[in-house]
Amino acid sequence: MNIGLTGGIACGKSTVAAKLVQLGAILIDADVIAREVVLPGTPGLQQIKERFGQEVLNEDGTLNRKALGSLVFGNEVKRLALNAILHPLIRARIESRMTEEQLANPDKLVVVDIPLLYESGYEVIFEQVMVVYIPRDKQIERLMSRDGYNIEEAESRLHSQMNIEEKRQRADIVIDNRGSIEATEEQIETFWKGIAFE
Incomplete structure (x- = not known):
């Protein structure tokens, strides 16, 4: 269930x-998944870089959340563009994790x-x-x-x-x-x- x-x-x-x-x-945390889908090397981070530019990355290649936040905050077009990248990735990861957990632990x-x-x-x-x-x-x-x-x-x-x-x-x-x-x-x-x- x-x-x-x-x-x-x-x-x-x-x-x-x-x-x-x-x-x-068994707990699956959507906030943790939202961070996972933008780790270095992920398609999520690549798409964000292509859409918003190099300035949303830190020097080490990780996502600069503050910089990205200031770009999209109060800008509906950019916020929707970011959601269009992130939401399908987050949803797919959640559904996949749910399936894995339910198969591995059918009694939980x-x-x-x-x-x-x-x-x-x-x-x-x-x-x-x-x-x-x-x-x-x-x-x-x-x-x-x-x-x-x-x-x-x-x-x-x-x-x-x-x-x-x-x-x-x-x-x-x-x-x-x-x-x-x-x-x-x-x-x-x-x-x-x-x-x-x-």
């Missing part, structure tokens, strides 16, 4: 992922952690989607205390993602993370007990 794991910024997705792994799930739950799962149309590749939920006002509070953002910065970060209420409505499984860590863990354990492997 596989599930896609997502949520909004500061919802506590990493905590939920860690608990699932502790219970025996494969969890794929994807921050922008709905925004990127990934829900179709999973049997179920789990959303880690906290209300928007709590997201803002946590962003401000955790990352030191002011209210405008926190709002701006949230604005770049799909609204958490919409994610919650679309989810197959919702983990409500606004209470204590124990309450969150209890929900995960209840979900875990409900999974029946043949």
Whole structure:
């Protein structure tokens, strides 16, 4: 069985992922894969260099994320061009890793952690989607205390993602993370007990 794991910024997705792994799930992290597909020698890095130029590389040939970020930030055409390079590579790698893990471990739950799962149309590749939920006002509070953002910065970060209420409505499984860590863990354990492997 596989599930896609997502949520909004500061919802506590990493905590939920860690608990699932502790219970025996296999975790595939889309952020790690996104870094893998642009390592030196990969077609991803080559395509980025061809599209954006040598200045997006460090002296050692690795991707200069800061330079690339400043090029695409606020430029919709360049951002879409970058996504057109990266998204197919990331998706292909995720699907291939999921298949490998499910064949090697048919009795284990494969969890794929994807921050922008709905925004990127990934829900179709999973049997179920789990959303880690906290209300928007709590997201803002946590962003401000955790990352030191002011209210405008926190709002701006949230604005770049799909609204958490919409994610919650679309989810197959919702983990409500606004209470204590124990309450969150209890929900995960209840979900875990409900999974029946043949």
